[in-house]
Amino acid sequence: MNTVTRQRLVGRDDELRSLFGHLDGVGFRGRAIGLLGEPGVGKSALQAEAVEHARSLGFAVLTARGSQSETHLPFAGLHQVLRPLLPRVDRLPTTQRDALLACFAMGDSTEINPFFTFLAVLELLVDAARQTPVLVCLDDLHWMDQPSIDAFAFVTRRIASERIIVLCTSRPEALPFADAHTVEWTELNGIDETASAALLDARAPHLSSTLRDRVLWQARGNPLALLEFAAALESGRYAWTEFDEDLPMTTRLEQAFAARAEHLAPAVRAVLTVAAVDDGDDINDVLAAAQILHGSPLDRALVQPAFEHGLLTVVGERYRVAHPLVGSALRQAMPPATRQQAHAALARVLAPHPDRAVWHRSFSLSGRNEQIAAELEQAADNAQRRGAVASAAAWLERAAALSPDPQSRAARLLSAAELGYQLGRFSQVEQIKAQVTGMTLRQRDRSRLTWLEGVFHDGSTGEPAEVRHLVGMAQHATDAQDVDLAMQLLVGAARRVWWRDPGETVRHEIVQAAQQVSVPAHDPRLLAIYALSESHEQGPTVIEQLTRWPADAGGRPDLAGLLGIAAFCTGDFRRAVAFLSTPVQELRAQGRMSLLAEALAIRAWAEIYLGTFDVASSADEAMRLADETGQSLWAATARIAVALIDAVGRGWDAGHDLLSEAEHVALRTPNAASSLLAGVQLARGIAELGANRHDQAYGELRRVYTPADPAFQRVQQVWTLSYLADAAVRTGRRAEARSVLTSVEDLVGASPSTGSTIALEYSRAVLADPASAESLFRTAMEGAGRRLPWHRARAELAYGSWLRRQRRVVDSREPLRAARATFDALGARTWAQRADQELRATGERGWQPTSNPRELLSPQEAQIAELAAQGLSNREIGQRLFLSHRTVSSHLYRMFPKLGIVSRNQLAAAPNNPGNQARRDHLQSGDAS
Numbered sequence: 001m002n003t004v005t006r007q008r009l010v011g012r013d014d015e016l017r018s019l020f021g022h023l024d025g026v027g028f029r030g031r032a033i034g035l036l037g038e039p040g041v042g043k044s045a046l047q048a049e050a051v052e053h054a055r056s057l058g059f060a061v062l063t064a065r066g067s068q069s070e071t072h073l074p075f076a077g078l079h080q081v082l083r084p085l086l087p088r089v090d091r092l093p094t095t096q097r098d099a100l101l102a103c104f105a106m107g108d109s110t111e112i113n114p115f116f117t118f119l120a121v122l123e124l125l126v127d128a129a130r131q132t133p134v135l136v137c138l139d140d141l142h143w144m145d146q147p148s149i150d151a152f153a154f155v156t157r158r159i160a161s162e163r164i165i166v167l168c169t170s171r172p173e174a175l176p177f178a179d180a181h182t183v184e185w186t187e188l189n190g191i192d193e194t195a196s197a198a199l200l201d202a203r204a205p206h207l208s209s210t211l212r213d214r215v216l217w218q219a220r221g222n223p224l225a226l227l228e229f230a231a232a233l234e235s236g237r238y239a240w241t242e243f244d245e246d247l248p249m250t251t252r253l254e255q256a257f258a259a260r261a262e263h264l265a266p267a268v269r270a271v272l273t274v275a276a277v278d279d280g281d282d283i284n285d286v287l288a289a290a291q292i293l294h295g296s297p298l299d300r301a302l303v304q305p306a307f308e309h310g311l312l313t314v315v316g317e318r319y320r321v322a323h324p325l326v327g328s329a330l331r332q333a334m335p336p337a338t339r340q341q342a343h344a345a346l347a348r349v350l351a352p353h354p355d356r357a358v359w360h361r362s363f364s365l366s367g368r369n370e371q372i373a374a375e376l377e378q379a380a381d382n383a384q385r386r387g388a389v390a391s392a393a394a395w396l397e398r399a400a401a402l403s404p405d406p407q408s409r410a411a412r413l414l415s416a417a418e419l420g421y422q423l424g425r426f427s428q429v430e431q432i433k434a435q436v437t438g439m440t441l442r443q444r445d446r447s448r449l450t451w452l453e454g455v456f457h458d459g460s461t462g463e464p465a466e467v468r469h470l471v472g473m474a475q476h477a478t479d480a481q482d483v484d485l486a487m488q489l490l491v492g493a494a495r496r497v498w499w500r501d502p503g504e505t506v507r508h509e510i511v512q513a514a515q516q517v518s519v520p521a522h523d524p525r526l527l528a529i530y531a532l533s534e535s536h537e538q539g540p541t542v543i544e545q546l547t548r549w550p551a552d553a554g555g556r557p558d559l560a561g562l563l564g565i566a567a568f569c570t571g572d573f574r575r576a577v578a579f580l581s582t583p584v585q586e587l588r589a590q591g592r593m594s595l596l597a598e599a600l601a602i603r604a605w606a607e608i609y610l611g612t613f614d615v616a617s618s619a620d621e622a623m624r625l626a627d628e629t630g631q632s633l634w635a636a637t638a639r640i641a642v643a644l645i646d647a648v649g650r651g652w653d654a655g656h657d658l659l660s661e662a663e664h665v666a667l668r669t670p671n672a673a674s675s676l677l678a679g680v681q682l683a684r685g686i687a688e689l690g691a692n693r694h695d696q697a698y699g700e701l702r703r704v705y706t707p708a709d710p711a712f713q714r715v716q717q718v719w720t721l722s723y724l725a726d727a728a729v730r731t732g733r734r735a736e737a738r739s740v741l742t743s744v745e746d747l748v749g750a751s752p753s754t755g756s757t758i759a760l761e762y763s764r765a766v767l768a769d770p771a772s773a774e775s776l777f778r779t780a781m782e783g784a785g786r787r788l789p790w791h792r793a794r795a796e797l798a799y800g801s802w803l804r805r806q807r808r809v810v811d812s813r814e815p816l817r818a819a820r821a822t823f824d825a826l827g828a829r830t831w832a833q834r835a836d837q838e839l840r841a842t843g844e845r846g847w848q849p850t851s852n853p854r855e856l857l858s859p860q861e862a863q864i865a866e867l868a869a870q871g872l873s874n875r876e877i878g879q880r881l882f883l884s885h886r887t888v889s890s891h892l893y894r895m896f897p898k899l900g901i902v903s904r905n906q907l908a909a910a911p912n913n914p915g916n917q918a919r920r921d922h923l924q925s926g927d928a929s
Contacts, residue, residue, distance in 0.1 A: 190221020
């Protein structure tokens with residue numbers, strides 16, 4: 001350890017002990033840890049000490065440092081970290097290798113798939129960690145480019161079982177990861193008085209007592225301030241004035257650093273000027289640009305004072321500004337003309353790199369310039385194709401700033417906002433919207449601005465005035481023959497109906513506006529608008545048009561996704577699963593995790609309504625991906641599905657944490673998302689039914705039918721009906737439930753969908769008078785749900801229970817046994833126990849639930865087992881689930897004893913294997929609608 005580092009780390013024993021403990025324990029758990037603190041508090045010094053300790057333990061150390069001037073440069077931070085590992089890139093699967101190399105413009109491909117890139121990063125790190133533990137140091141993470149931050153966030157969520165430690169530093173006011181739980185952050189404060197005095201006396205022993213006290217008071221325990229103020233005062237380069245007491249610490253430190261450069265030779269200052277605005281790390285680029293700025297030849301020897309004064313550091317051909325505050329101080333001290341000249345010089349030197357060159361050229365101007373703005377827009381397009389969406393947004397905002405034409409300026413800002421929406425940057429989009437609102441907009445851009453309203457809530461606000469505004473914009477787009485924009489706006493309006501109903505009149509206005517757009521009757525966008533807006537009224541039309549489409553939508557996953565939504569909202573759940581399987585496969589293959597999470601969440605609910613409550617279902621994966629991509633509504637949707645699956649399988653007594661989390665999301669969404677709340681009530685009602693708490697079940701489910709209740713949802717009440725009927729019969733509320741049944745029958749009309757028919761047939765039987773009940777029960781068992789084991793078993797359970805209450809004990813046993821056997825096979829333990837209780841009441845004893853080891857598996861383990869049983873390799877499973885192949889291997893190793901097997905070859909034959917497709921056969925059997 002060098003002397004300076006020892007001095008800087010005075011007073012940091014506890015922090016070092018914690019860091020060293022994490023490094024020493026890497027064999028037990030990988031993790032991401034972070035240090036938060038103001039400039040100079042010692043984050044980088046602690047990180048440097050951790051690096052030395054890691055190297056003494058045999059770690060491979062990979063480092064990167066963020067720079068304020070590099071935040072727009074896509075994947076700059078990632079390249080710093082991976083540079084030593086790039087020789088291994090050929091070991092990666094082709095899709096991952098090509099995606100990663102495209103980030104760095106090192107391969108033939110120019111198209112970047114972000115999540116395959118991220119998976120490539122994970123695989124490279126995991127591969128390196130097989131040989132030796134890995135420490136990844138990310139200094140000044142808050143200044144790294146967003147694409148790199150996204151890659152590191154992806155990695156940190158997947159290293160718990162790897163020998164990898166990620167150590168970050170950041171300023172507290174600019175926490176870089178959207179999910180604060182991705183990293184275990186520790187906030188650093190200043191060192192205490194004793195340590196401050198010891199550090200100052202070791203560094204500046206000759207200060208007068210007056211100056212010593214002044215430094216201690218002004219530094220307030222900030223180690224860098226203690227050292228820098230003392231050095232500046234001793235050298236005579238800096239003196240305080242009476243006004244300094246009011247200055248922030250950062251400003252005072254910048255002044256002290258600026259004082260170092262004031263008396264250096266012009267050639268040295270030219271190099272420092274260029275380095276302060278450069279967005280790279282090549283010292284030769286800086287020297288070449290500084291030579292243009294200085295006007296005479298320069299070599300490295302001439303700028304040695306910059307290194308000696310601690311302003312720049314150079315290793316080989318790579319340099320960096322010694323401390324972020326040095327760069328900030330140099331920029332603050334620059335006259336505007338000098339800064340422009342430095343950018344112009346860099347633009348000339350970087351001509352072989354057009355995107356970087358135009359960025360610097362844009363800052364060399366003193367006014368607006370359409371040519372440069374257009375070049376920046378092209379650079380943004382290039383960045384977007386490379387998967388660097390965050391960088392593309394930055395370039396578009398800069399292009400807008402240089403646009404002479406106000407309407408072009410607004411259009412470019414809106415393009416930046418649309419990219420911000422893709423990135424989940426709510427504050428950025430709101431800021432741009434506020435800026436654009438007062439500008440002169442083209443008609444199309446007014447519509448784009450309208451579409452952005454509420455877009456982060458997926459239209460969940462549902463305010464009638466807001467929906468009507470979207471419809472009005474769509475009508476303008478229709479008049480202008482801008483079909484795509486009109487349909488985009490109307491789909492957005494229709495989505496709002498799903499989350500919160502704006503009323504019959506507004507729903508019909510959406511449908512009427514869609515009918516005015518010149519698209520074919522089978523256009524998936526039109527069908528989605530119909531189904532989302534008037535699922536009951538337009539249901540027969542939608543279902544008839546859906547039959548015209550093949551299950552894969554002609555190889556168009558984007559269209560299949562819309563068709564899946566249309567099928568789901570109209571209650572054609574079997575077809576919804578089929579349609580949504582296509583985009584799930586394609587989106588997974590393309591690594592488009594945001595859209596994949598949505599498709600998985602909807603498919604999970606379609607499976608649930610069909611009666612599939614699989615531990616390896618779409619729901620758990622949808623929840624994890626939606627959390628990772630910041631989609632709170634879809635994450636909440638998936639959480640409810642996971643909780644409902646638990647209710648049917650294991651049951652729960654005191655509520656469910658996932659439901660509480662989903663309810664919280666719904667209630668903090670503007671005006672509440674009734675669709676989410678209806679799902680919460682359904683899950684709670686089913687849990688109460690499974691536990692034979694019928695009064696509580698009825699209270700939970702009845703909320704979905706109360707118009708004044710936030711959980712009221714006109715579509716989901718149809719699919720909730722049969723469970724309400726169950727609770728009503730057991731609580732003496734048959735008449736009240738019949739009234740609800742009648743209103744639902746009126747709602748769905750004469751041609752209900754399969755999902756609606758199943759609910760109606762069951763409810764009519766359960767709520768019937770004794771004289772008509774038996775024939776209605778037979779209709780329920782042999783009707784729309786006859787080939788769906790869950791629904792047939794529920795009808796058999798209800799029929800057997802009715803027979804027993806009619807004192808036909810012997811007749812009741814056969815349907816009750818069939819129901820119990822089906823529930824047991826489906827893993828619906830609580831419902832199998834309900835059927836067994838009914839059988840016990842008939843005098844039958846001796847049944848034991850089937851032992852099913854798959855219940856011991858987590859949802860992710862079950863999914864991995866299913867894919868392994870299909871013959872996929874660990875790498876193929878990892879790529880499909882966005883995990884490292886070693887993580888897949890670890891999961892398989894842990895699950896074999898649970899399943900009573902010793903190798904993956906036994907998975908397919910294991911009777912309780914989660915990959916046994918027999919549990920899903922009913923999704924493919926029978927009629928399609």
